[in-house]
Amino acid sequence: MKTISSVVEQYIKSKPFLLSSLSQGIINLTSLARIMMPELEMHLGKDVKQGAVVMSLKRLSEELDFKINYKISKVLKNIGEITVRSSLTDFTYVISDTLLDNQAKLISEINKQQDIFYTSSRGVNETNIVTSTSIEPMVEAIFKNEKLTHKIENLSSITVKLPQENISTPGVYYYIFQRLAWEGIIIHEVISTTNEFTIIVSDDQIDVAFKVIKDLKNVFD
Numbered sequence: 001m002k003t004i005s006s007v008v009e010q011y012i013k014s015k016p017f018l019l020s021s022l023s024q025g026i027i028n029l030t031s032l033a034r035i036m037m038p039e040l041e042m043h044l045g046k047d048v049k050q051g052a053v054v055m056s057l058k059r060l061s062e063e064l065d066f067k068i069n070y071k072i073s074k075v076l077k078n079i080g081e082i083t084v085r086s087s088l089t090d091f092t093y094v095i096s097d098t099l100l101d102n103q104a105k106l107i108s109e110i111n112k113q114q115d116i117f118y119t120s121s122r123g124v125n126e127t128n129i130v131t132s133t134s135i136e137p138m139v140e141a142i143f144k145n146e147k148l149t150h151k152i153e154n155l156s157s158i159t160v161k162l163p164q165e166n167i168s169t170p171g172v173y174y175y176i177f178q179r180l181a182w183e184g185i186i187i188h189e190v191i192s193t194t195n196e197f198t199i200i201v202s203d204d205q206i207d208v209a210f211k212v213i214k215d216l217k218n219v220f221d
Helices: 004-013 016-023 029-044 050-076 099-110 133-142 164-168 172-182 203-218
Strands: 082-094 118-122 126-132 148-161 189-192 196-202
Touching: 004 016, 004 029, 004 050, 016 050, 029 050, 050 164, 050 172, 082 133, 082 203, 099 118, 099 126, 099 133, 118 189, 126 133, 126 148, 126 189, 148 203, 172 203, 196 203
Parallel strands: none
Antiparallel strands: 082 126, 082 148, 118 126, 148 196, 189 196
């Protein structure tokens, strides 16, 4: 049997930005209840009192504040090293039978040099390669027979080391990317490993993006 509380919770959890705002206590519960009531009454098949919806929202917001904020804050307060690199170029190639061999050639050449940035991510149909702009001619020479679909220059990266608890804490990446979105940061690429993630942004947004991530340690204080 559906209850007001269960339907309210289902409604809120289906809207991620609303879920986050509710957990932070920045929403007027009475106004939100008024907006929700027509849909809640449709799901329950009966009239619903606004006061009952407000009470359900209040209980849910208190529960979310503990479940979400406490766990996420524990991870964010233990963020480790933050590394910034500039002067990067992002290449996107269509996957082919020869692409991996050419990537191996590129990595072999990069290993002969010092202080070169390289990272790559592979999808179903395309592969992204982000490198130091200084080796751009080398990349273009090695991949000259591959199909290039995008090339973006004047990029920077931020690599963040996360504590091991991040793999068992839901919402960590959502919270980080939400903060970046609020500041209007456009993320060109995201590359992650188990306990690290790297974002690629334009040079003119790197300072703001770095400040957002650095300030995450103190956001729940």
